[in-house]
Amino acid sequence: MDDAHKILCPYCRAELEEGAAGCPHCKRSFEGRNPAGALPVGTLLAGRYTVGEMLSLDGEGILYRGVENRGRFRVTIKEYFPITLSAERGSDWQLRPKPGSEVLLKTTRMDFADLYRSIQRITPATGLEAVLDVVEANNTVYAVLENPGGIPLDQWLDKQKKNVPPEAACAMLQPVFNGVAAMHQVGLVHRGICPENIRVLDNGRARLTGYATIGLRTAGSGLHGQLYEGYSAPEQYSAVEFEGRYTDVYSLSAVFYRMVCGQSPVPAAQRLVTDSNLGARTVNPAVPAYVSEALDLGLQLEPARRIQTVPQLGRALSSPQAAEEEARTLHAAGRRLQREKKPALSLTAILTGILILLAVLTLLTLWGLLGRVGQPEEPPASSQASSAPSAVTVNYVPDFVGMTYSQIQTNRQYAGIYLFYVTEEYSDSAPVGTVLTQEPAAGTAITEGENPTIRLVISKGPQMVEMPNTIGFTQEGAIHELESRGLVPSCFMVVNDGSYASGCVVACSVEPGTMVEAGSTIVVYIAADRDVQITTTPETADPAGQGESQDGDPEQTPAE
Known part of the structure; x- marks a missing residue:
């Protein structure tokens, strides 16, 4: 049979002619299997994939079962089809925008394609569900994903009916930690880490699924949002809050908390009103103190007080010394943050202070004039004051890793404080111009006026x-x-x-x-x-x- 017109039955994977209404081998009918608006079962996509039944629908699109026709293996297919931006599509299956949504639909569709192409470059060598292909058709984009097997972590935990020891949880989630770190290295944030999107394979290791653009995982973005109570970070509940690597740190900490405590943390939106979330050791006394401390730091509501990167979280969950070091660093950062947030003086206090200052200056001026009569001239007071030591201002080296070098060059604040020495390396995961490493490390204290040299290694892109x-x-x-x-x-x-x-x-x-x-x-x-x-x-x-x-x-x- 000509491969260009071959499809496989999505149920038994026998060969059929394109356009077949059913399979004569397994006697399954394709008609009416998928709801109106979704691609029909048996649709040939890109001349290579057969679309099967719809698995799920979210604010970003439709997830289908599918088959790769040449290799005869099962895949899943994610179609970008945002329900809030898309008009009802006709029999040609072309995606059309709602009136007034043309620009937003186009830009979000590009975001969807860029997301899955970026993940395709870093899989399958990580604990991430592999992206096999990205296809543009029907005026939209399709991501073809591997079928990883296994069962969702929430179902696996329900079957266990007991808490997971922290050491076992670390071993099980290590591939996921590695995969999320790989995403962060190329500037991606998952934003949907939860037991529902983690699959436990037959070998007991876990793999992360459930990719989505920022719009789906942020409230008020224009898409029909999809947040996960207990696992989504507090900054995801507002479209004006910035999200970063620490957003995934919160979600990973929440997943780990669920595994070792047997319950999910209190939802972030509720914690912002009244934080009643209990420490892991309080819920389960068998949890070591350092693990409980690390989870507390990973679940901080304020991003600045939270563990910042996934590798730091992984080390803190597996080492008492690393947990202690993170606690010391973040508590110091918290004290600085508290000082910066001290309430401003009231207007009455400011005016009172100005009046007192003016009165003091007037008295000093009169005293000086009276005292100068008949006295030899003395050097100006300013010359004496200039010899007094000034207060020392300490700055901290920013985290440049993940930024582009052009962003650093155009930031006047950076240019005025630091000197940069740049070298380049090939990188399979980081886009061209992205900072791979820096020296000294982020958070290093420097005295104002030092003008230290920051050594940056910049990505040359993939070889x-x-x-x-x-x-x-x-x-x-x-x-x-x-x-x-x-x-x-x-x-x-x-x-x-x-x-x-x-x-x-x-x-x-x-x-x-x-x-x-x-x-x-x-x-x-x-x-x-x-x-x-x-x-x-x-x-x-x-x-x-x-x-x-x-x-x-x-x-x-x-x-x-």
């Missing part, structure tokens, strides 16, 4: 390499060739009707000769043995009757 032609290579040979060029092979077995040599490469996701980023994931399709047949029946493919099967099907075989 580009040429995609080799691996068609006909053995799986081992293709892996070696791709890895020698700094590419990451991801191999899948495809059904072989005898047209290909078993165990050899029949296609790749990138055409030979294409320039790609070093570190990019290349999907490599390996021909299976000829005697491997499609044996999945409707019952084994979907025992629950809802297309839930994810693992163990012969056609969906990652090549090990």
Whole structure:
């Protein structure tokens, strides 16, 4: 069958003609499976993916089950379709804006595409759900995601029926911590970290899902927002508050709190009114004091008093010494913040002070004039006063990591205080011009007037390499060739009707000769043995009757 017109049944993955109303193999009908406005089951997307049933709908778009037709493996497909900005679409499935929403829809659609392309560059080598493809069609954007398997963390915790020891929670969440740190390194903030968006795999490790643009995860943004009570940070409840890496620190701390305490923290919006959230050790006395202290620092309502980065949080949760150091640093920062927030003097007090000052100056002037009669001249008082020591002002080195060098150059405050020494390095994750590291570190104290030199390492962007032609290579040979060029092979077995040599490469996701980023994931399709047949029946493919099967099907075989 011509691949350009081939779809797979999203239930049993048998081959069908494009436009089929149902599957003769598993006897499932496609008509009426998805609600009006969603893509119909069986839609061919980008000539490569078959759309299945709708899984969920949020203010940003629609999540579908799907199948990658060439490799015969299951995927999920996120369609950008913001309900507050989109008009009802017709039979051509084109996304159209509501009157007056044209510009906002266009800019948010670009944000959606940029988000998933950025995540595609840093997956699947982290604890993040991998983005396999980003497709533009129907006047909108589709993100094709891996199907990670496993179950959501909230369901996993309900089945455990007991609290998770902090050491086990650290081990389970470590891939998620790594993945969120990788997002932060390229300037992304997840904003939706919660047990619902973390999946626990069969090996007990966790993987983070649920990506979204800032609009979906911030109240009052124009999209129909999606916040998670107990896990969303307080700054997400206002469109005028700035969000940063510390926003995800709050959510990760809340997830950890849920795992070790058996309950979620009090929702941030409620805490802003009356903070009644109990310390982790109060809820569960088995929690070590340093873990409870670290969680308290991670769940601070004011971002300036909160642990600032995910690596710092991870260290504080696993080391008493690191937790103590974070507490000492943040308590000092809190005292500075308190001094800066001292209430201003009232207008009456200011006027009274001015009057007193004027009276004192008048008396001193008269005294000086009377005392000068018949007395030799003395040096001006200002010359004596100038020799008095002045107060020393201490500044703290800002956190430049994650900023662009152009932002630093155009900031007059930075230019007036610091001298910058810049070097460049390739980076697979950080955009061109982004600061990778700095020396001295953020928070280092300096005396005003020192003009210290800040050494910055700036990203040159990803190193580009040429995609080799691996068609006909053995799986081992293709892996070696791709890895020698700094590419990451991801191999899948495809059904072989005898047209290909078993165990050899029949296609790749990138055409030979294409320039790609070093570190990019290349999907490599390996021909299976000829005697491997499609044996999945409707019952084994979907025992629950809802297309839930994810693992163990012969056609969906990652090549090990």
